[in-house]
Structures are given as C-alpha cells and as structure tokens.
Amino acid sequence: MSAAVQPTPRPTVTVLGLGPMGRALASAFLNAGFTTTVWNRTPGRDQELAARGAVGVRSAEEAVAASDLTVVCVVNYDAADSVLRRPEVATALKGRTVVNLSADTPARARGTAAWAAEHGVRYLDGAIMTPAPTIGTPHAVLIHSGPQELYREHRSVLDALGGTHTHLGEDIGRAAAYDIALLDIWWTAMTGYMHALAVARAEGIGAQELAPFAKGIGAILPPAFEEAAVEVDNGTYAARVNPLTSAASTMAHIVHTSEAHGIDASVIRSAEGLARRAIGLGHGGDELTRLVDLMGRRG
DSSP, X not given: OXXXXXXXXXXXXXXXXXXXXXXXXXXXXHHTTOEEEEEOSSTTTTHHHHHTTOEEOSSHHHHHHTXXXXXXXXXXXHHHHHHHTSHHXXXXXXXXXXXXXXXXXXXXXXXXXXXXXXXXXXXXXXXXXXXXXXXXXXXXXXXXXXXXXXXXXHHXXXXXXXXXXXXXXXXXXXXXXXXXXXXXXXHHHXXXXXXXXXXXXXXXXXXXXXXXXXXXXXXXXXXXXXXHHHXXXXXXXXXXXXXXXXXXHHHHHHHHHHHHTTOOOHHHHHHHHXXXXXXXIIITTBOGGGHHHHHHOOX
C-alpha cells in the first residue's frame, strides 16, 4: 500500500491592529482559509473574527509567534513601533516576516526597516490605497516596497487581500512615498471641492446642483495628469494653452468672490501666491507645471 498523502498545512498569518481596516484584512485571510491569529491593543475587537475561526490571543508576542507572517495595520508608525519594538515582541519576531501596512512617512518606514534589520526581522512596507470594504474584492489596491525576494515569498498570502498588488522597488520607503503623493492629490482636491461648494452655496447654488458640473471637471483631470507628468519629467513647461498669467488671474477671481462672502480663501490664495511668484521669476508664459520646480526650491 502506498503511504497516505499528507495534507498541505494551511498558511498562517497574524494581524496586529483590529480597526476597520485591520478587521477587513483578517476577514480576507479567513475567507482564504488561512489560519489567522489576531491581536489588538484594546480588547474586545476580535469577537466577530473569533466567531468565524480566528485565533484571538492576549499579547502581541503570542500573536507574532503564531505565524511566519505578521501584517500590521494601525494608525501610524508611533503605534506600530510601540508594539513591534517591545523587547519580547522583537524576540518573538526574529527570523519572521513583518508586512507593515500602517500609514506614515517614507522616513518612518526606513527607520522601522533599519530597526528590523538590526533585530533579525524580515521586513516589507506597504500601503492600502482603497477603503476597507474593498479588501478581499477585485477593487482593492495595495502597493509594496522592500526586498523583491521577500515579497515574492509571501505574495500568495498577500493575494488573499484581493485586487491588485504592485511591488514598487527595493527602497523600503517607496510605498510610503507613493502613498503620501497620492493622498496629497486626494486631500488637496477634496479640500478644493469643499471650498467650491462653500462658494457655490454663498451664491445660492446647491451642492447637488453643482455636482454634475464638478464631475465634468473631474473627467478632465486624468489626461491632464498624464500631460503634466510628461512636462515635469521632460522639463518642458512652455504654455500651449493656459499660461501662468492667465491661471493667476482666474485664481484671483476665486479669491475675491470667496472673501466677498466671508469665506476662507487661504488655500486658493496660497496657489495664487505660488503662481505670482513664478511669474515674478520670469515664468509667466509657462504652464502650471512650472510650480513643481518652484515648490521644490529651498531657501
């Protein structure tokens, strides 16, 4: 008789941090059939996951010791480091892999990676670019950076989180850098939209009345992003359609209308100030993309 085929052991994964995103990550791992251990600084958040088969533990060191791979998703690197850098947790992590999906700066990512290397912890950094409900679905978007071989080793487990995964390079801070730049677009754009709604309301225009036209502006942005990226990388700023002199004039109209209604115009005033400064430096005939060089100057 031939020997019985031994079943392949299920992958094990630990999730530290059970906020909305951490719970979504753990849920996706459970749905994929992985043995999932969970821990949160504040007790009680693991009850629903435990009812579905997750292993809840009392301490972070017990949690990381349970799996070859630990995924961290907390509010920032202060919170992540306060857990990972405990001596007992660092000891339990030695030789294991941490994928840190907490949001913070590239410098903080590099600092934590240096600490991990000193303590024999294998480390990948990453960022989640979509809301918690997308996790485990085709709509999730995650980016990663760090050692390519380590990323490949754990890719099959990370794939359980759904959507698209992109490895951006060996520089451990690269995922955080992408995250910061992309969030810059989001928060600046949404703040601009809130300001537009305030101005519209002051002029008797309802937000829902303006929204269809605002969507039209939004539709213009994707090709504008691509054109601007080419101009910035090539350093070709000469205006073909809308020079900075025209842009600054339009911005001034927004400032005047806003302030006439008592609406805070500090954001658009800042943009106008940058445009005026570029014009003063002799770049009035250039596109708005010239501001990239201006904002990058020091002193």
